[in-house]
Amino acid sequence: MSNEKRPPGGRPGGGHGGPPGMSMPAEKPKNFKVTFRRLVRYLKPRSKRLTVVFLAAILSTVFSIVGPKLTGNAITELFEGAYGKLQGTPGAGIDFGVIGEILLVLAGLYIFSSLFSYLMQYIMSTVAQDTVYDLRQDVNKKLEKLPLNYFDGRPNGETLSRMTNDIDTIGSTLQQSLTQFITSVVMLVGIIVMMLTISPLLTLIAFVSLPLSLFVIQPILKRSQTQFANQQRSLGELNGHIEEMYTGHPVVKAFGHEKKAVAKFEQVNDELYEAGRRAQFISGIIMPLMTFIGNFSYVVISVVGGILVTQRAISIGDIQAFITYSKQFTQPIMQAANIANIVQSTVAAAERVFELLDEPEEQKEVAAVSLDRAKGAVVFEGVDFGYGEELLIHGMNIRVKPGQTVAIVGPTGAGKTTLINLLMRFYELNAGRILIDGLDTREMSRSSLRHSFGMVLQDTWLFNGTIKDNIAYGKNGATDEEIFAAADAAHADHFIRTLPDGYDTVLNEEASNISQGQKQLLTIARAILADPPIMILDEATSSVDTRTEIFIQQAMNRLMEGRTSFVIAHRLSTIKDADLILVMDKGNVIEQGTHTELLEKNGFYADLYNSQFSEKVAI
Structure with missing residues (x-):
């Protein structure tokens, strides 16, 4: 699948993929230092709270490190x-008072350690959420300023992933991994110091086991990572296959490909089983080996x-503490190794977010002029436009009088929708x-310009909510009577x-839970309620039956009275009565006039027009 979905906090395809206690190779950022510094800038406003977090983490860890030493005492x-009592040493015996004092100190240390740990987590959670909040705010503001070509050139899932999954990854790392990294470093240093104070010789023995463990598990770790990579690939393939079969279930049924789909599923499922079995088996060897060496x-x-101890060089309690x-x-x-890997993924996620924040924005409005009504x-004067370096529209000139209905026709790719996009x-x-009423659209505020237009598109858009709310979307503060009237005008009230x-x-x-035609009726009702001075209809009746289309056409004719209307139509029979028909091909208006005038040419x-009634179409 080209647009594979990522579950929150996971890799594409889901799953965990990695031997226990060890991390899979993380996605690496392109420029770690620059992105890391930029991410740190989001933490600067919270530097005081972060200082408290660092101090709390250090104190919490130090108090817990001292615990084994006191237990040993x-x-x-x-x-x-x-031992002295057994030997009959005069005055010897167990001093429960001293032991009680040690245990009280020990209990106090663990209580303080817990309190500082709670304080650290509490403050860090607020720091992380505040940082993520700022990031989301910045991304949301950025999305409002991005031009349409940004969204046209990227899958929606990619933008959503950057705003949700990537920012969530940053938040999780800040909230958990950062404090874990601090405590891990402090604990490592503290443990080494305590071990050296007890016995340098025993510390050396403990150090020897570390490279030995790494030497033994390194080849196994490489093999397990290969198998986990195979597992993730198979899992992603399986998820993609299931998604395709689920979304395309009617097509699979219609063409009788059920057995082929099941066979494909079983093949990929077997590959996933085998890769998962090998990965889990190989990674399962690591912990027993480390335990054995330990x-x-x-x-x-x-x-x-x-x-x-027998040589009186060390006490038995110190041995217990050292173990x-x-x-x-x-x-x-x-x-620390796991967190280092997580940080790589987090910085890579931050880099994706910053790439979005660095996208070029819409041109700023210099002197915005408002247009009330x-x-x-509408006038196009010498308009040139291209999506890239190559121009699609060359020197376009169009004049539309107030109240005229303008139909835009032409083959696919002629530039009909592009013309509307430029108008908006x-x-x-x-x-x-x-020019709109003699005003250059670049001198008008975008909100004022777009407020003058109502749009009904071929691709209907309705949000999760009631039908009343969806129709009322066209006008702020619309009354129920206005909503019912708009629905009635669009012939939607009955259904x-x-x-x-x-x-x-x-x-x-x-x-x-409603039909495509009914969706279209609701979008038309929404446009009627908005009551704009200029209407844009892009194949607005493409998804309704012929009888309903006649009703809608009548409603639209009433709606378009006294309004300038631009109608994009493929069925030319629906725009016979248009005041002006623009015929487009390859980005240019090659003919314009009324229906009768154009037929006479x-x-x-x-x-x-005549190709609609031809019995045979040449291929």
């Missing part, structure tokens, strides 16, 4: 007291520590100008009232 006190290290430390530290020694290293005179100023002209909840019927996310329009 209590064990030593207990052992020496009991246990071997513990045995050596215990033996050497026991010898040192605890040695067990904790690898944990912060693995956490346009009369509807969705794109900027290369040369020439467009709406036959629904169980009438105007309060809730349309689902894709408005699939016996040119391009006449060929288009």
Whole structure:
């Protein structure tokens, strides 16, 4: 699938993909340093809170690190007291008062550690959410300023992924991984210091096990990563196949390809099973091997520590504390390695967000002139336009009088929709100008310009809400009477009232609980309610039946009285009564006039019109 969906917080295709305790290779940013510095700038306004987070993380970790040492002191006190009593040493015995004091101090340290940990997480969660909030605000403001060609040139899923998944990734990393990284570094340094203070010799033994573990698991890790990559590829392929078969289920049924679809599913599913089985088996070997090497290290430390105890070079409590530290020694290293990988993915996500924020914006309005209520005179003077370097429209000149109905016809790709986009100023002209009531559209505010237009497009757009809300979208503060009147004018009132909840019927996310023709009727009702001075109809009746089309055409004729209207039509029989017909081909208006005048010319329009009634079409 070319536009593969990403689940929140995951890779395309879902799944977790990675051996336990180890990270998969992260997506790497193109320019780590620049993006990282830019991301840090979002944290600068919260530098004071971050300082508190760092201090709380350090104190929380330090207090927890001291714990095993104090526990060891209590064990030593207990052992020496009991041993002295057994030996019959005068005055020997277990001093429960000293042990009690140690335990009280220990309890206090753990309480303080928990409190500082809570404080760290609480403040960091607010910092992370505030940062993500600012990012979302910036992206949302940016989307409002981007020209239409940005959205035309990219899949919607990509933009949504940058605004949701990528920003969520940044938020999760800030909230969890940043504090984990701080605590991991502090814990690693603290553990090493504590181990060295207890016994440099035992510390050396503990250090030897680390490169040994890495040496043993490195080849296994490489093989497991290969298998996990295969698993992710198969998972993505399987998800893509399921999505295609689900969305295209009627087509699969119609062509009798059920067995072929099932066979394809079984093939990919078997590949996923095999890749997953191998990946899990190979990665499952890592932890037992690390545990074995770790246990071997513990045995050596215990033996050497026991010898040192017999030589009175170290206390038994210190041995207990050292073993605890040695067990904790690898944990912060693995956490730091995982977080380093996560940071790579996070900076890559931030880079995608910043790429969106750096996109060129619409041209700024220099001296915006407001237009209260346009009369509807539209003039194109020497208009040149191209989506790239090559021009699509050359020197276009059109004059439309107020109240005229202008039909725009031509073959696919002739530039009909482009002309409308230029009229709405969705794109900027290369040369020439467009005038509304004598005012250059570039001197008008975009909101004022677009407020003068009402649009009914071939591709209907309705949002998740009631039918009443969707119609009322055309006018702020519309009354129920105005909504009902607009629906009645669009011949939608009857079908709406036959629904169980009438105007309060809730349309689902894709408005699939009503027919395509009914959707079109609602969009027409919305345009009627808006009551704009200029109407744009792009194949507005393409999805309704012939009888309904006649009703809508009558309603549109009443609506267009006294208004300038631009009608894009493929069925030329629907625009016979237009005041002006513009015939377009390859971006240029090659003919213009009334229906009768164009037929008399016996040119391009006449060929288009007569081809509707031809029994045979040459291929």
